[in-house]
Amino acid sequence: MLHDLLQGLDAGGFLIIQDSCSYSGRRLLWSFIKAALNRAEVVHVLSFEVSEDELKNGLQESPIERLHFHNAYSDPLGWTSRGAFTVDQFCVERVAQLAKQSSRVKPPILVIDSLSWVLRHVSPPAVCKTLQQLKNGGFVGNLISLLHSDMHPRGMVGSLCQLATSVITVAAGGDQAKITRRLKSGKVLQDEELFSIKDDLTVVGQSKPSRADPQEQEADPTANLTFNLRLSDTERDAKEKLALPFVFSKEKKAALLHTSSGRIVYEPDANDDYDQEDPDDDLDV
């Protein structure tokens, strides 16, 4: 499913990549940017957390002429007045204006790195409203965003993921992705996949995490011992031929048991005359 998402989201799609401080999802985000650039799509990156140099170094060998970088990293709060995008400009009008800077017919893809930065300064309802308007208003074709799920309460992360059409959670360990996709028909698909990202940002999917592994590959208990526990063929034959002392074959049982001539004769005597209602025989009735 990861490869399907890399091929492109549906129109109006919103993908959230969730990561944590143990493993950063930024390289996966860059893989999505590179895949979009390779498909000849226009990509606008609104970056709060990485500088332009870092992004362009990461995206080496990609056709970056279709990449528009909007610098919200140098001065997002207006402290140094360097004229870049500030976080309080995160509203649908300003962001749509950024997206219109490219002159293509098709609405571009907008990448936000990261939403966690915005959520620290803009209230969550305002952020959700802006994202929803961007998604549905046709200003951008697709939205892809990075979210640090360990920086916000679970409820906030949940609300944002409700808005998204696809969510990829990068699990600690770094190579496992849990993917949830909401199709337009209302169906929800979930999957877990192993992946790795190569130097040139291509994603290589590996087989699913196999749960059968513990059952295979049992260690051979007779290996690596200082004494010999193995049997040779002759020893194995002799073992199987051995007659155990109290395990009898059918012939031996018949010879010992005399079952054909046995007959039991019973004559009840006085002690066996058992009265159910007076077992001790002492009632004076």
Added chain:
Amino acid sequence: MFAELNSILNVSPEHFTTGEFVLLSDRQSDASFLMHHFLGFYLRAGCQVCFIGLAQSLSHYSAVSQRLGVSLSQAKERGQLVFLEGLNECSAILNPDGVRTGSEAMAFLRNPGAGLRALFQFAHSSVNHSWGAEERAGDAGGGPPVVLVDDVSVLLSLGVSADAVLDFSHYCRATVCSQLKGNVVILLRCDREEDDYDDVGSDEGLERLLRGLTHQCSLALHVQGLPTGYCRDIHGQVEVCDRRRRADGQQKKTTFQYKVHDRGASFFAPGTSSAVL
């Protein structure tokens, strides 16, 4: 400056990477010995250093650096070191009748909700010039600028929010690391146990600040005591996590044990302490 730590991090005063954001953190232990290492390291490397000392006085750092072979007073005299003595400035600001008015950098003490913009501007202006450029006319000036902060958990206890500290560290990173191609080293001390796993995103300032700084940093050194308890010969373990972009996307984490001596610290692989072997 600890030679063994230099070899672990693969750096030397003549050759180190710039644009680094180093996070030193500890949990129920004391990572300030690492701060003395970095201070001595960058002074030896000839960098323009701005040290924001909120936890201890200048005389404390001078005394420790003297033992490590670095003279802070000489560095201050030649303009290589700018030292903000937080403790002195606090008393000046909180005492309105005093003679000194206190540095504007500590203005957040009067108004913690306003954020750390003044502190950032102080740090920026301190490193935005090259020391000794007049004396060494032929040179391009001093080394890259470095900002060291010891330590940010003091800011939290003074009423500054975790978000404000994260904004401050973001600006340090954007200006000093990316624009001026320098380094930033921040120490964060967490005294509490990791007991708030239930609600990872809650506004518990210290844990949230630690996670936020971990996301921002490129190199994290985490100091904690030995999990098995107190040991006289091994003072704890350091986990070095290199978050820079690696070929396979994985972070490189290595653990070392350390012992702090009178004039330095020694680092060794777990289980190889000289007391044990």
